[in-house]
Amino acid sequence: MASSSVPVRPAAFRGVGRSLLLTLPMALWSLLMFTPAFLHASGVARASGAVVAVFMTALFYQMMRTGTTYRWRRYFFVALGMLFPVGFIAALLAARGSMSIPIERMVSGDTPFCFMVIPMLIVPAALTRTLVFPGSILPTASNPHSIAVMIGLWLAMTLVLGKAWCAYACFFGGIEEGFAAFPKRAKIRSLDPRLRLVPWAVLLAVVLLSAALFEPVYCTWLCPFKTVTEFAAVRNVETAAQMAIFVALFLVLVVALPLLTKKRTQCGFFCPFGAFQSLFNKINVFEIRFDRQKCVDCGLCLHACPTMAITAESVHEGKTLLNCMKCGACVDSCKKDAAVWHVKGTPLTAKPERARLLFLYGAWAMATMFGGSVLANSLATMIHFVIPK
């Protein structure tokens, strides 16, 4: 995997001056995104906002300077995955003293909406105009993460990112990406290629069952990330069984298998939302392509891909599979510059760096806006552990 390998491009792909110039728009964007924190919030929030703004800008600068993407994106993404639960759990404990969500809160529409429910809402909503989620449509004082707000956020960002949501926005994916980065080498090197089809099967199954049972089946039975967010209060055999499944899936798919395979096993081999998000790659103009004139079929890209979105057949066809999340691992690992960023419709030989820049400006803007604010909030929470409010 390209995680700990030296980027194949020279350490300085671009001069300092040009790199700074290209980073300037992103620096301004970061300032803009954190202006509310700078103007209105407490000293701790201002400091957290400043740290994150500098962090995101510095990472973007490194992307410009080195010409690589994956490693720098991963620093942000792992930080997001590790820190989001901190902020979220702290907020839960402060509000109600427990990670479990009691039925009272569900009945009063106080459940924060998670974007992973979205595929399961579609069929019931289309048939009956009903949302099978115990939340509130509009934000309230006790639930700012209402259904409409979160769907608005998700859809707006998806129009920009497509499946790259899984590499630049999802606050869960960074957890297993962090675990996958730890070992130097994978203990399990060979994985059945059919595993990459499991998310589609899970998507089909949960959509069918959710439509039949009128409940978000994945959330109530299969989501491993309940373990680090919130879950229905355990009060009978059924809820105890649900909790056991969440914890088991988390330990296996998010911790153990990434450590053993150095792959994002939950994302690539289970998550139905990832499969759903892949559909948006069809309308997104950015993609990764393989220049067959330069490619020597060494297979480095194949092994570098964290979600097995590349096969030997797809490389022969010059493209990735639909579930490519545009993390840049394959491009950074290619020694022949055969794996390139590409804008659909343009010639393959057109400047790939231009395509990468066009993609990164949009993707990093979204990452800064959403992930950056989550990071700042979590950082402020952690500071408050040491310095009480």
Added chain:
Amino acid sequence: MTLLSLSASAGEALALGFATGPVCVATCGPVVLPWILAQPGGVRGHSRQLGLFLGARLAGYLLFGAAVWLAGAAIPRAWTGRSWLLGAVQVLLALSLAAFATGWPRRRRAVAGQSQPLVQIGAQPASPPRGALALGFLTGINFCPPFLVAGVRAAQLASLSASLLFFAVFFVGTAVWFLPFLSLGLVRRTPAVVTVARIAAILLACWYGFSGLLILIERIVYG
């Protein structure tokens, strides 16, 4: 039974079937959809596959229709024996779905050395789609609420043939809602689509099995 009363009860059965068809689709859809996606494509092929499935489902309906009439009494929704049957049927459904998805039992291959016919006249008869009969029959006796409503009504009819007719017409009313599944024949059958359908079938088999076992365990524990 007069012709008038027969047609009246047939009309009632059709209306009941059509009104409650969505519930039948919700009950059986998670079984049918991945199963049909894993079959070879084409609208014509799907018609045959769906026809076999629905035919087996009709057999299940008629068996139930005969049973309720012969029992000589209405089967109320609160009939405690229902949950035993429901649990058992769901477990069997899970096993059938899992067997279909994993390709068990394997079809017998030609034994080495056994001679093939020198001349094949006409097309080789197509083997029935795997799982059609078992899955169709088991979904046919899977006690969804409309099924029981129809059972209560059928048991009150004057004769066995009237009860069978009632259930047959009720079946027609529900079967109309399965026609859209024919459109799945337009989905291109790549190996990926078939694999996804099979894996989904295994996952759904786990769900039905878990659900059925839970019903049985609750009956054992709580009585």
Added chain:
Amino acid sequence: MRKRWLAVAGYVGAALTLAIAALVPFVLMGGITQAVAHAGLRVDEVYTGGTVARSFTRNGYLVSVYEPVQPRLLQRGGPFVQVVFSPASGLPSNVDELIDLDGDGQPDVRVRFAVPGDARASLHGAVQALNSRYRSVEPIGADSFTQLLARTGDRIVLRIPLAPRR
């Protein structure tokens, strides 16, 4: 020529994507949120309890009876009727009420529960059905969406299960 137009279209798409990215926090996200909020969607009644059918004023509080909620398709849990007592702060320490749920002028259930001073304490009570249309539940607590006695904010929410139809 076609290749040229495709390339132009590609770059236009890329530029559009960047424009959308710039607009997300200022216009787009809010616009889509409003569109979703006004799309005529509603949260499932199993969670919300449905719509208010009628209300009765008591001494210091209001009793609101909701329309019965029926499960959809294969939704788990049975049908129920929600009753809300508000404000909880206006309730006596022990509530013992006869409630007409179906609006026929006759009481259908007798409801008894204690209202603890601590708003975070769990509620326990009993529902006694006075006719065959409803199911007695004793004790009743925060059991499930279809059988519930719980405090949400300054309201007490009670959900009484309907008896299965014979």
